[in-house]
Amino acid sequence: MKNLKYFLEFIIVSILFLIFRIIGYKNASYLGNILGRLIGPNFRSKKIIIKNIKNFNTTINDYDLNQIIKGMWGNYGRILAEYPYIPSFRKRKLEKYLKIEGIENLEKIKNNDKPVIFISGHFNNFELMAMIIEREGINLSAVYRPLNNKFLNIIMEYLRKNFICKDQIRKGLKGVREALTNFKKNKSLAIMIDQRVSEGLDCKLFGKDAFTTTIPAQFVKKFNCIVQPVYIERIDGINFKIIFDQQINFDKNQTIEYITEKLNKWLEIKISKNPDQWIWTHNRWKR
Numbered sequence: 001m002k003n004l005k006y007f008l009e010f011i012i013v014s015i016l017f018l019i020f021r022i023i024g025y026k027n028a029s030y031l032g033n034i035l036g037r038l039i040g041p042n043f044r045s046k047k048i049i050i051k052n053i054k055n056f057n058t059t060i061n062d063y064d065l066n067q068i069i070k071g072m073w074g075n076y077g078r079i080l081a082e083y084p085y086i087p088s089f090r091k092r093k094l095e096k097y098l099k100i101e102g103i104e105n106l107e108k109i110k111n112n113d114k115p116v117i118f119i120s121g122h123f124n125n126f127e128l129m130a131m132i133i134e135r136e137g138i139n140l141s142a143v144y145r146p147l148n149n150k151f152l153n154i155i156m157e158y159l160r161k162n163f164i165c166k167d168q169i170r171k172g173l174k175g176v177r178e179a180l181t182n183f184k185k186n187k188s189l190a191i192m193i194d195q196r197v198s199e200g201l202d203c204k205l206f207g208k209d210a211f212t213t214t215i216p217a218q219f220v221k222k223f224n225c226i227v228q229p230v231y232i233e234r235i236d237g238i239n240f241k242i243i244f245d246q247q248i249n250f251d252k253n254q255t256i257e258y259i260t261e262k263l264n265k266w267l268e269i270k271i272s273k274n275p276d277q278w279i280w281t282h283n284r285w286k287r
Helices: 002-023 025-042 046-056 062-090 103-112 128-135 150-164 173-184 215-223 256-273
Strands: 098-101 117-120 140-144 167-170 188-192 201-205 208-212 227-235 239-244
Touching: 002 025, 002 062, 002 150, 025 062, 046 062, 062 128, 062 150, 098 128, 103 239, 117 128, 117 215, 128 140, 128 150, 128 188, 128 227, 128 239, 140 150, 140 173, 150 167, 167 173, 173 188, 173 215, 188 215, 201 256, 208 256, 215 256, 227 256
Parallel strands: 098 239, 117 188, 117 227, 140 167, 140 188
Antiparallel strands: 201 208, 227 239
16 A cells, blocks of 8 residues: 555656656746645644744744745745756756855865765755765765655655765665765765754754764764865745855864764754745654
């Protein structure tokens, strides 16, 4: 029964991808926004989303809370509609919709010829992070979580390996070992630090404990490497600003707890900037 459900989802998404491609990037993103707001709430628990947002802002009123939820679902829909255009972004055919800030930080990384840890969260079209980094000439591995739907995952892995980042590392212990091997061969690592993980440590996120990955901190301790934060902002619906923030240099004598909490502080600042542009559906504070 589950396989039948997944196959039907695959057919529906495949048809949507075809429609999105036919109507052009701008119209596809606008249509995705509408579909996300209409259909999205049927797929995830509103209870979890509300709990998460209230962890972020304990005094939020109902109007602002609903605005964040609507904006998030619209963003979800836009991301779906933009997947067929990832190859066009890679080939710079949609460059007018994409602005890069802090490109000099990428140049520093290339010139230093030492691997770094790129960190970000699920902001807007988060797939653009690894795509831009690799497109700009950085030798990169990217950690990803396969979709539960094995049929849709075939499409996603094709897009990711061909147009986002060739070296995709599956989330998990095996992936960590693979990332370590690649890092020793001078290959940087891109990782999202905002998902709940099975192995990590409790670290404050908006004042509440959230089980958080320690991979960036472990790499800093082992390799004394730089952390390069990346934020993706959506502007006027269809435009993106990719911001390579100021690089973070940690002392490798600092604790894993300290490094991880410092990175969560960066995450808090970026979520607070545009709360409707972060994905609130993950059960981030699950105990």
